[in-house]
Amino acid sequence: MSRTKMKVSLLLIAGMAMLAACSNNTSNNKGDVSSPAPTESIEPTILPASExxxxxxxxxxxxxxxxxxxxxxxxxxxxxxxxxxxxxxxxxxxxxxxxxxxxxxxxxxxxxxxxxxxxxxxxxxxxxxxxxxxxxxxxxxxxxxxxxxxxxxxxxxxxxxxxxxxxxxxxxxxxxxxxxxxxxxxxxxxxxxxxxxxxxxxDAMVKAPKNKKALIIFGSDVNFSVVTGSGLGGTVMKEISNYPWKVEKPEDDPYGEGSVPYSLEKLLIENPDVIFVESYSFSPGTKPISEQLAASPIWSKLKAVQNQQVHEVRSPIWGDGRGTRSLGIMLDESLAIMYPDLF
Missing domain, CATH: 3.40.50.1980 (Nitrogenase molybdenum iron protein domain)
Incomplete structure (x- = not known):
């Protein structure tokens, strides 16, 4: 016999026994027509809909x-x-x-x-x-x-x-x-x-020709860092552009965040078409990184500089936002700069 059938059988037997007991009680107390004892009303506990x-x-x-x-x-x-x-x-x-x-x-x-x-x-x-x-x-x-x-x-x-x-x-x-x-x-x-x-x-991945070599750099002075393809912003940028930047040595990225210190000499080797700059200021009057780097003669040799394709972006959103709305804004702004005829 299955567990379910066994439980049903036991319930039926118990029910018959209760009916019999009630019947005997009635026959032994004929004429006793006292009202049943009142039952206490219990208000149900209602939880907020969310809970x-x-x-x-x-x-x-x-x-x-x-x-x-x-x-x-x-x-x-x-x-x-x-x-x-x-x-x-x-x-x-x-x-x-x-x-x-x-x-x-x-x-x-x-x-x-x-x-x-x-x-x-x-x-x-x-x-x-x-x-x-x-x-x-x-x-x-x-x-x-x-x-x-x-x-x-x-x-x-x-x-x-x-x-x-x-x-x-x-x-x-x-x-x-x-x-x-x-x-x-x-x-x-x-x-x-x-x-x-x-x-x-x-939609961007379908439309973008990915024929622009893009780069995101960040910092507060000439000692800047590069967001690589394994960094948060880089994982987005490599979907819509030629984004060759990598972490070559693990010791350069000890926290695994996908960003590494860089130099202008090394930057010139890849020579990006477009540079997006996230400038951070920790004291009043600090100039954007692009202005600080302009003092170096190597800076002027970069293709992006020569073609006026260096863009200071909103670092609180591009660098700090980290969520889907911020990443969506990064997509909109970078696509409009790299492929203005398409976006």
């Missing part, structure tokens, strides 16, 4: 830390621009943001614009955000950058979970978007944002 369908989720961030979420995340504090990028893609707004580049991306027109100015601030520096301000914000989640904000985890114990990420290619950016989409109950929004970016990229 009613939410199942506990365990994730592992880029540091290998396992985190368990038993309810949807609603309040997110951002100490890295990637967080701002992900939240706007999900139709959410941070409850607090760090200063410097994080606020810069939040106030960009493609993100929160002027509304970003009113988002509460997390004091301190990018490298050391204020724990006190994070505690005051009462977040359900704090999103930071792996390799920079790791030490925050200890200070946030008992306050909020810390998720650290640092995507090295655009597929990792998409995966992080999907993860936060699950935690916030915004899986549909995450899927739509993912598809928007992939549709844009696929």
């Amino acid at each position: 009613a369908v939410f199942k506990p989720i365990t994730i592992e961030d880029d540091t290998g830390e396992a985190l368990v979420f038993n309810k949807p995340v609603e309040k997110v504090a951002c100490v890295v621009s990637l967080c701002v990028d992900v939240l706007i893609e999900l139709g959410m707004e941070p409850i607090a943001i760090g200063e410097s580049g994080v606020r810069t991306i939040a106030t960009s027109p493609e993100f929160f614009g002027s509304k970003g100015e009113s988002i509460p601030s997390i004091g301190g520096s990018f490298f050391e955000p204020s724990i006190e301000d994070l505690v005051t914000a009462e977040p359900d989640l704090v999103i930071g950058l792996k390799g920079v904000h790791d030490s925050l985890r200890e200070g946030l114990k008992g306050v909020a979970p810390l998720v650290l990420s640092n995507p090295n290619n655009y597929m990792e950016s998409i995966a992080f978007l999907e993860t936060i989409g699950k935690l916030t109950g915004k899986t549909l929004e995450a899927e739509e944002a993912k598809q928007r970016f992939l549709d844009k990229l696929n």
Whole structure:
């Protein structure tokens, strides 16, 4: 006999026994017509709609830390621009943001614009955000950058979970978007944002002739670095251009981020057609890298310089955004520069 049939048989036997007991009780108490005892009414517990369908989720961030979420995340504090990028893609707004580049991306027109100015601030520096301000914000989640904000985890114990990420290619950016989409109950929004970016990229891959040798450099002075094809921006650029830059020696890229220090002499060997420059300033009055490099006679020998194809870009978006919206902006802006007749 199967388990299911056995359970049904036992239930039938139990039911017959109960009927018999009830029958005997009635026959022994004829004339007793007292009303049945009132039953206590129990109000059902009604959960918020978001929690009613939410199942506990365990994730592992880029540091290998396992985190368990038993309810949807609603309040997110951002100490890295990637967080701002992900939240706007999900139709959410941070409850607090760090200063410097994080606020810069939040106030960009493609993100929160002027509304970003009113988002509460997390004091301190990018490298050391204020724990006190994070505690005051009462977040359900704090999103930071792996390799920079790791030490925050200890200070946030008992306050909020810390998720650290640092995507090295655009597929990792998409995966992080999907993860936060699950935690916030915004899986549909995450899927739509993912598809928007992939549709844009696929369209560009079909149309772009890839006959331009492109390059992304970044830094704050003449000691610049190159984003290689294994760096986040490079994984996008090599889909739409001739992008030959590689990490030749692992020791040049100890953190595996796909960027290496470079020299103008070495740059002249490949001689790019187009150079995109991400300039970072750590003191007032710092000139863009392209202006600083112009003092070198080697700079003027580069094809991109001679053809006026050196372009200072918005480093908070190109370099710091790291999410699908920022990468989509990078695509739009680079395609319009490299192939103006096609895009």
